[in-house]
Amino acid sequence: MLPYSQHTAIVPITVRPAGILCSAELWLGVLAGDANMDGYINMGDVTKVERIILGIDPPTPSADANQDGSVDMGDVTKIERIILGIDEAEIIKITTARAGFTSTGEYQAVEFPVTMPEWVGKYKVYIDVYIGEVMIGGYVANQDVVIEVV
Numbered sequence: 001m002l003p004y005s006q007h008t009a010i011v012p013i014t015v016r017p018a019g020i021l022c023s024a025e026l027w028l029g030v031l032a033g034d035a036n037m038d039g040y041i042n043m044g045d046v047t048k049v050e051r052i053i054l055g056i057d058p059p060t061p062s063a064d065a066n067q068d069g070s071v072d073m074g075d076v077t078k079i080e081r082i083i084l085g086i087d088e089a090e091i092i093k094i095t096t097a098r099a100g101f102t103s104t105g106e107y108q109a110v111e112f113p114v115t116m117p118e119w120v121g122k123y124k125v126y127i128d129v130y131i132g133e134v135m136i137g138g139y140v141a142n143q144d145v146v147i148e149v150v
Helices: 043-053 073-083
Strands: 006-013 021-031 091-102 108-115 121-131 134-140 145-147
Touching (some): 021 108, 091 108, 091 121
Antiparallel strands (some): 006 108, 021 121
16 A cells, blocks of 8 residues: 555444444554564664664654654663563554444444555554443454555
């Protein structure tokens, strides 16, 4: 998929019983610290952050590993701590789409209009289902979305 491209995601959702007003949010996420956005946190991400600090590469949304609003040596330290198992990586929401629906009590296809993010990389797909403001289910899709420039 290309950056900024528009797509419709169709997600199978079942909520029982029928007749309940629901909403769902589909969102793409990355791990804070996965600076090169390949889906893994490793020493390649340390190198990517160093290249961003030096102005060689543009920043990515996941390069700010410690989520303090800037990409600096603190992010290198945070990534190293994640690699060593001292800290855990947080999930960053990159783009979201919401859809309202009335439950049928059975499997139903819910459509989400999604704009792909601007950054090339691999994104996990998450789906949260709500009744009112109460989340009744959270799911991770079994396929990632990959944004690439062709």
